Amino acid sequence: MQLYCFEDRGNRRVALRPELTPSLARLVIQKGKSVSLPLKWFAVGQCWRYERMTRGRRREHYQWNMDIIGVPEVMAEAELISSIVTFFKRVGITASDVGFKVSSRKVLQEVLRCYSIPENLFGKVCVIIDKMEKIPIDEITKELKSLGMSEEAIKDLLQVLSIKSLTKLEEILGAAGEAVADLKQLFSLAEKFGYSEWIQFDASVVRGLAYYTGIVFEGFDREGKLRAICGGGRYDHLLSTFGGDDVPACGFGFGDAVIIELLKEKGLLPELSLQVENIVCALDHYLQGAAAAVATRLREKGQSVDLVLESKPLKWVFKRAARTNAQRLILVGNSEWQRGMVSVKILSSGEQYEIKLDELE
DSSP: OOOOEEEOTTSOEEEOOOOSHHHHHHHHHHHGGGSOSSEEEEEEEEEEOOSOOBTTBOSEEEEEEEEEESOOSTHHHHHHHHHHHHHHHHTTOOTTTEEEEEEEHHHHHHHHHHTTOOGGGHHHHHHHHTTTTTSOHHHHHHHHHHTTOOHHHHHHHHHHHTOOOHHHHHHHHOSSSHHHHHHHHHHHHHHHHTOGGGEEEOTTOOOSOTTOOSEEEEEEETTOOSOOSEEEEEOTTHHHHTTSOOOOEEEEEEEHHHHHHHHHHTTOOOOOOOOOSEEEEESSGGGHHHHHHHHHHHHHTTOOEEEOOSOOOHHHHHHHHHHTTOSEEEEEOHHHHHTTEEEEEETTTOOEEEEEGGGOO
16 A cells, blocks of 8 residues: 655654544544444545556545444455445446455465465565556566565465365365355355355455455456455454454445446446525625525525525526526515515426515425
């Protein structure tokens, strides 16, 4: 991850928030035992990352996060993926458009353990493996060698990471390990939740962030045109890095940039046109105060109002009403106002009538 960091006026090195999960960890620690577990939490926060901008990747973006704190079972990950699938369905995305690659960090741990690779190198290996689809395999091999891994260990590791079948993984690692057991449980739960067609096993998915400890997953577009849509996994040991007691946890991050590109590709991005309920306009300059009173009355009733702030010809006002899809045009004219009334025009039907100000709803 590339932190958007700089030096402030107090000569302090500071960074803009790159993601929300550490903030959640601090919040849980701060609340301590006053928080009733399990905790289900979501947020949509603004995040920054200093990197080269490409399609679906910006330095500033909004990220939807969902996390479950206090559940050690795989049911939590299954629930999180179900939430994302529900979102996709509601915006018109199908399993033929998008899928999830699923694996577990424990797969990598079991392979490294076979070659007595030190625990402290695990996070660095994950960061390198996370680049597999972005840089040539020779570069991956070179970076792994620089960590002190033998050629044999690298060869076996890359062989395992190429596996796309859970059955094949079980043949190599055996059924007794936690990695295979967790993944089999997840795929079983996917059937119960009804999203089996959305997920597939892919041992190369490790996620770049160092804090993941178990199951990890990434959403991807099946045409392969875009970056990962979303991603997440289990992070059971994150709280201790901030000075708290570890609590089982998992979650995901879902940025706004890639999904916007995908919805554009599929022709599913809705046009959210501007719409107001009322346009209020004074027909004479000296009646602008009266128009302001009408606008305030309607706003206090919870209605949206576009108050015309200058003396404008009616032709301009009607064009403005069309642009904002206004429902009503309320005109404050001299003779009507003297009688305590205003003129109302329903723009969809053309119906026009006068009404007392105190009856205006």
